[in-house]
Amino acid sequence: MNHVIPASQLETQITALFVKAGATPANAQQVAANLVMANLSGHDSHGVGMAPRYVDAILEGNLSPNTSVAVKVDTGMLLGLDGQHGFGQVVGVQAMEMAFERVAQHGACIMSLASSHHLGRIGHFAEMAVAKGWVSLHFVSVFSRPVVAPFGGADGRFGTNPCCIGIPLGYGASTQEPFVLDFATSRVAQGKMRVAHNEGREVKPGTLIDEHGNPTNKPGVVVVPQSNGRMGALLPFGEYKGFGMAVACELLGGALSGGGTWHQQADGRRAVLNSMLTIVIDPARLGTQMSFAQESLAFVDWLRQSPDAPGSDGVTLAGEPERKARAERLKNGVSVDDATWQEIQASAQKLGMRL
Numbered sequence: 001m002n003h004v005i006p007a008s009q010l011e012t013q014i015t016a017l018f019v020k021a022g023a024t025p026a027n028a029q030q031v032a033a034n035l036v037m038a039n040l041s042g043h044d045s046h047g048v049g050m051a052p053r054y055v056d057a058i059l060e061g062n063l064s065p066n067t068s069v070a071v072k073v074d075t076g077m078l079l080g081l082d083g084q085h086g087f088g089q090v091v092g093v094q095a096m097e098m099a100f101e102r103v104a105q106h107g108a109c110i111m112s113l114a115s116s117h118h119l120g121r122i123g124h125f126a127e128m129a130v131a132k133g134w135v136s137l138h139f140v141s142v143f144s145r146p147v148v149a150p151f152g153g154a155d156g157r158f159g160t161n162p163c164c165i166g167i168p169l170g171y172g173a174s175t176q177e178p179f180v181l182d183f184a185t186s187r188v189a190q191g192k193m194r195v196a197h198n199e200g201r202e203v204k205p206g207t208l209i210d211e212h213g214n215p216t217n218k219p220g221v222v223v224v225p226q227s228n229g230r231m232g233a234l235l236p237f238g239e240y241k242g243f244g245m246a247v248a249c250e251l252l253g254g255a256l257s258g259g260g261t262w263h264q265q266a267d268g269r270r271a272v273l274n275s276m277l278t279i280v281i282d283p284a285r286l287g288t289q290m291s292f293a294q295e296s297l298a299f300v301d302w303l304r305q306s307p308d309a310p311g312s313d314g315v316t317l318a319g320e321p322e323r324k325a326r327a328e329r330l331k332n333g334v335s336v337d338d339a340t341w342q343e344i345q346a347s348a349q350k351l352g353m354r355l
């Protein structure tokens with residue numbers, strides 16, 4: 001059974017949960033709104049289903065709900081920040097706003113953010129930049145548990161390291177909805193396996209290996225410990241190319257930022273830390289604003305003129321599925337599967353409250 005809940009009601013409930021867990025009302029609301037926006041965008045893996053995990057991370061002392069970003073290096077265009085295990089939805093936004101100040105001054109900013117708690121949907125940050133007409137690139141490492149196997153390997157060694165690129169399309173009166181490419185470098189996001197497992201669904205072949213390194217379609221292998229006490233793993237997208245991208249995210253997001261890389265067995269902690277390298281560019285300051293806008297629109301129009309492949313709905317540009325989901329879910333409510341809803345209720349009970 002699914003629970004269909006209006007987005008505003010869901011946001012109020014999740015805000016109350018985080019306030020009870022110790023967050024200020026403003027931080028709680030910011031995190032809840034971000035999670036609900038992920039649900040609205042069609043990414044239930046990064047929506048309110050994460051809330052119980054956040055509450056556990058606060059209770060185990062690995063998520064500081066009211067912490068702010070710390071500045072380690074500030075040389076103008078280069079900004080080195082530390083998220084200090086604060087809510088990613090809060091310190092991530094602070095970090096982006098600091099980067100925006102540098103872009104306004106210098107035309108670009110390279111910003112690293114180490115050791116934030118879970119940043120959620122990375123597209124949120126790219127959307128902040130493209131709303132200003134700026135290009136935004138994000139390479140992110142995940143410090144949680146080793147759930148993705150290297151290409152050619154047979155067990156999990158690193159996280160689902162997301163990559164995101166936001167590009168504004170057009171300029172002034174010709175502005176179109178932006179290109180926002182935002183994806184986990186695993187075949188699918190880990191959270192989608194949790195949702196599929198909760199809903200009793202199997203997943204596409206080529207997504208997973210089991211605890212012995214053999215292919216499987218059962219998402220439970222990466223959600224609950226298996227018979228031998230071990231877990232299975234997700235495979236990277238795009239074979240060795242996607243694997244390379246995942247490694248680049250670990251090296252740029254994790255190592256270069258100072259957040260560190262994963263090289264240990266799972267430790268059972270509920271916290272999920274993210275480190276992120278971000279590059280923001282103002283096309284106007286690069287001197288290509290008009291040609292960039294014209295060429296971008298000419299290219300995407302050209303792509304859209306491609307005839308529909310048999311059985312397909314035609315060409316889709318990154319960012320469109322999320323905007324379509326938002327329009328539908330804002331109108332009809334967010335559907336939360338029963339297992340996820342029970343987990344949220346159990347989390348509330350743990351804090352001595354009812355939702």
Ligand code: NAD
Binds near residue numbers: 043118141161274
């Ligand atoms: P996904 O596989 O649904 O891919 C999403 C991307 O592909 C989006 O840019 C979307 O617009 C585009 N897309 C989807 N269908 C398309 C089509 N038919 N044609 C063209 N483009 C299309 O997403 P995912 O990999 O499951 O990632 C989901 C979310 O999880 C992302 O928001 C990501 O940032 C987030 N994530 C976060 C973390 C973290 O640790 N914070 C880790 C992994 C993933």
